Amino acid sequence: MLNFDSRSIVSAAFLLLGGILLFAGCSSPDPSQAKSSGGPVSSSAGEGDAWKANLSEDVVQALSELPEADRSAALAQKTCPVTDGPLGSMGKPVKVTIEGRDVYLCCDGCEKELNSHPEKYLAKINTPN
Numbered sequence: 844m845l846n847f848d849s850r851s852i853v854s855a856a857f858l859l860l861g862g863i864l865l866f867a868g869c870s871s872p873d874p875s876q877a878k879s880s881g882g883p884v885s886s887s888a889g890e891g892d893a894w895k896a897n898l899s900e901d902v903v904q905a906l907s908e909l910p911e912a913d914r915s916a917a918l919a920q921k922t923c924p925v926t927d928g929p930l931g932s933m934g935k936p937v938k939v940t941i942e943g944r945d946v947y948l949c950c951d952g953c954e955k956e957l958n959s960h961p962e963k964y965l966a967k968i969n970t971p972n
């Protein structure tokens with residue numbers, strides 16, 4: 844029973860550590876300066892609108908439909924590995940988990956292609972640019 848207890852303590856510690864890291868990563872030295880772009884930006888919740896920079900309105904709209912965690916991942920991936928088109932350009936990106944990885948596709952039409960050649964497309968994601 845000691846074993847069970849120590850395992851839950853370890854996972855709690857990891858959660859705590861993750862929370863601290865996340866918090867440290869998000870907090871900037873001077874939060875009042877972080878959002879200085881003084882535009883008519885509507886109520887930006889928490890993280891702000893920095894991710895929208897350099898994205899077209901359509902893409903912003905599509906990515907806004909994703910949960911925050913998925914959106915960050917889709918932004919990191921940037922393009923659909925099947926079409927090489929920007930994620931969000933065809934509407935809300937489609938999330939597919941393949942070989943243990945979350946992959947974002949521009950549309951569900953690409954899912955079949957991804958499933959046909961997973962290694963080819965996963966390799967493209969693994970090597971950005």
Ligand SMILES: [Zn+2]
Pocket residue numbers: 923925926933948949950951952953
């Ligand atoms: Zn597609």
